[in-house]
Amino acid sequence: MERDRNEGIADQNCSRLSRDAPAPARPNGVNRPRPRKALEQRRKAETEGRRGERIAGWWLRLKGWSILDRRVRTPAGEVDLVARKGNLVAFVEVKTRATAAALDFAIDERRLSRVAAAAEYLMQRYAGPNDDIRVDVILIAPRTLPRHIENAWMG
Secondary structure, three states: HHHHHHHHHHHHHHHHHHOOOOOOOOOOOOOOOHHHHHHHHHHHHHHHHHHHHHHHHHHHOOOOOEEEEEEEOOOOOEEEEEEEEEOOHHHHHOOOOOOOOHHHHOHHHHHHHHHHHHHHHHHHHHOOOOOEEEEEEEEEEEOOOOEOOOOOOOO
């Protein structure tokens, strides 16, 4: 009888903890569920990013490029677009921001180096022996034309 009463108290304490206190710390490597707001923000960012990639693909096609592939993943990172124009193959990073002012801070050397590393993995697949290769960036914001930065990585 005493044991049953203690179990009931423990159950009540556990349910009170789960409602009132933050989740207990978990060991490294265990994923903690994200709060609903963070998941919604991540989904919105993912949707906006995909939209930006579609716009960038459209922009490149208008400029005479053909899109060879989209969202190519490698062990070194991801390339948003792989495009070809003549004997030039471009591995393109697309950045979408909410304002044109935020575009100035959208890309940094670390991100470009990841794209360049991924491009090294993908060169054999998309480029022939006489093809030139470069890493480009396309910046997208509402109510502005896409900004194409050619040969953004000089590694």
